[in-house]
Amino acid sequence: MECVFGLVGNGFAIVAADTSAVHSILLHKNNEDKIMVLDSHKLVAASGEPGDRVQFTEYVQKNVSLYKFRNGISLTTAAAANFTRGELATALRKNPYSVNILMAGYDDEAGASLYYIDYIATLHKVDKGAFGYGSYFSLSTMDRHYRSDMSVEEAIELVDKCILEIRSRLVVAPPNFVIKIVDKDGARDYAWRQSVKDVTTAAV
């Protein structure tokens, strides 16, 4: 099952997601990037049904871009999160999307923030959050070791603790993870944690 988790630190937010693309018992791909860069200072880590995940996050991404083109200014993380929740809520009683989202962003006024948006359109602003079976292990690990003013190094140590716990305790644990960070300098890849490297070329 797909594991997504994230936390907010001192002026930054980090999200990590597994990179397995699974269909029943088959692992089709182990380097699938599930953390989308929504715009220059926002990340969306999504887990859920394969079609819904890509289609819904791309839909949100295009609408966020449209707002920027129309108004000359980017949406704040809070506004983007509320927009996303609104779209999930509208579709919920007709044609629901099965996507769980952790939206991380950095705004000049609000600083770094993390929003927990689940598939039935729950929205919470949180310091740390997680989805999937991995959440059973990562949430308590984060609860134990998290402090509100962690540095990037301390936060990465905590993320690695969570990844290690998921790898060692979850029966069908995903082998590889991707970690992305967003801070005042923007949203970008931080690292990949790969225990199974594919034989071929770089990640797609």
Added chain:
Amino acid sequence: MVAADSRASMGGYISSQSVKKIIEINPYMLGTMAGGAADCQFWHRNLGIKCRLHELENKRRISVSGASKLLANMLYSYRGMGLSVGTMIAGWDETGPGLYYVDNQGGRLKGDRFSVGSGSPYAYGVLDSGYKYDMSVEEASELARRSIYHATFRDGASGGVASVYHVGPEGWTKLSGDDVGELHYHYYPVAPAIAEQVMEEATAE
């Protein structure tokens, strides 16, 4: 390199051993069929139409990424309505070779190798252990043929003819089409057994 078997089954009944599961969308793009035969044939034909329209509207060939996205979006709009399509879109465009896996849930994955269908785990086993990114065309076509053969050996819903196609800068070409029953004896020939005791003909009395 694209390969497929040619068996169609309805439950336990084999309805055909000669189904064309590699669909020629256009001279430089192929699609494979897994799941519902009608759905795959129809939607691949529909994709071919959309690709041709793209060529006419934009005066250039559609990319493999674009074609697979068109198909994924079409299938996504029918999600929950019972379509059954597990397909790979393989082709050549200006970025080089492209391979995408697209299914009826709207999922779309870019990759270097995929296996789809009921026999896919068996094919993955052979494919993964023999694969190298820089293998030659001959090695790759033999690996593809072997993967299909081994899948047909173990999976009841796979069989018939193993077709292998090559996709290159000039487009696709069909490399081979071998009956898997014959392939079996080609790979595992039966050595003549040494009889320990032979029954002799009784003489007429």
